[in-house]
Amino acid sequence: MTENTVSNAVAVRDNGPGGMVTQYQEEYAALLPSHVNADQWVRLAVGAIRGNQMLEQAAKTDIGVFLRELKTAARLGLEPGTEQFYLTPRKSKAHGYKFIIQGIVGYQGIVELIYRAGAVSSVVVETVRANDTFRYVIGRDERPVHDVDWFGGDRGDLVGVYAYAVMKDGATSKVVILNRQQVMDAKALSDSAKGKGADYSPWNTNEEAMWLKTAARRLAKWVPTSAEYMREQLRAQAEVASEVPGGFAPPLPQPKADLPDEGDDAEDEGPIDAEFVDDEPTPWPEVAQPPA
Structure with missing residues (x-):
């Protein structure tokens, strides 16, 4: 038996999240765009889970949910x-x-x-701290x-914190400036920053x-065509939530139940054109799991 055959056999037997x-x-x-290296993408996904015991255990709770979230990342x-x-x-x-x-x-x-929208030559997003010097007068x-x-x-x-983009014609986009209170208001809308699992939210880590x-x-509200790409995020999630996977055998396993009832992160997900708290997630149909 060759080394490759052994490796493949081990991979088939590995029904954990990484496998x-x-x-x-x-x-x-x-699903991945053509510019993304699929082998590298998969290595990142596997490494993220196998390198963090907490994430690996969470993925094992419902592998269907985990693989669905990866499908969203792949589509984007x-x-x-x-x-x-x-x-x-x-x-x-x-x-x-x-x-x-x-x-x-x-x-x-x-x-x-x-x-990726193709309209900008550079994007600047930076935080400002108390001992920095920051100057900006609107209109001047x-x-x-x-x-x-x-x-x-x-x-x-x-x-x-502030953000702006330099367009390909050299013009500057609208400059976005937020103070601490505005950021805290955004955090208050974020379900992931409070309640169950808050200790692991990016807001807290x-x-x-x-x-x-x-x-x-x-x-992204002000940069030409960027809204189209952010709406693609929502479309990708909706497609993943409603489709019956196919085209490959066996299909990806489906979640055993809905995502957490607190919904997605209000500031983290959804159309870029408006700020809102997501509705309850769409239930997934029960389908047969792939053979071991």
Whole structure:
């Protein structure tokens, strides 16, 4: 028996989350945009789960939910387990308050989608801290002036965040500026930042990244054509939630029950054109699991 045969046999027997991702690599490859390397994408997904015991256990609770969240990442062409697309454990009432996996698009994912729209040459998203110098006058300044003493020690607490894009013709987009209260208001709308599983929310594990994401989402309202790509996120989730998988044998296993009843993160998911709290998630039909 060759080394490859042994490896393949082991992969087939591995019905854990990582092994299942590898088993359905061809289906994920078919969903990924052409510019994304499918082998690397799968390695990232497998590494994110196998490198975190909490995530691996959450994925085992309902592998169908986990694989569905990866399908959303694949359709968007975002890297799972990174700041493009977080994989987070969330407690689910339908699963006896056990942790399952929820995917959340991160700020780097939003920036990637803005770039992919093709209208911008650069995107700037930065946080401002108490000891920084920040100057911007609406109607006078084209772009903010943000001076940071990188070698002066503590920059202080987070006090604000801003974002803008430079269009391909050199023009500057609308400049988005949010103070601490505005960011906290956005956090208050986020289901993942409170309640069951809040300890594992990016709001509580990587707060600065979520400040950046809040500004990036607001910027995407003003950048030409970026809204189309953000709406694709919602369409992808709706398609995944309603379709009966096929085209490959065996099909991806389906979730055993709905996602957590608290719904998706209000600031993390949904159309970029409006801020809202998502409705209850669409139930998944029960289908037969693949043979072991």
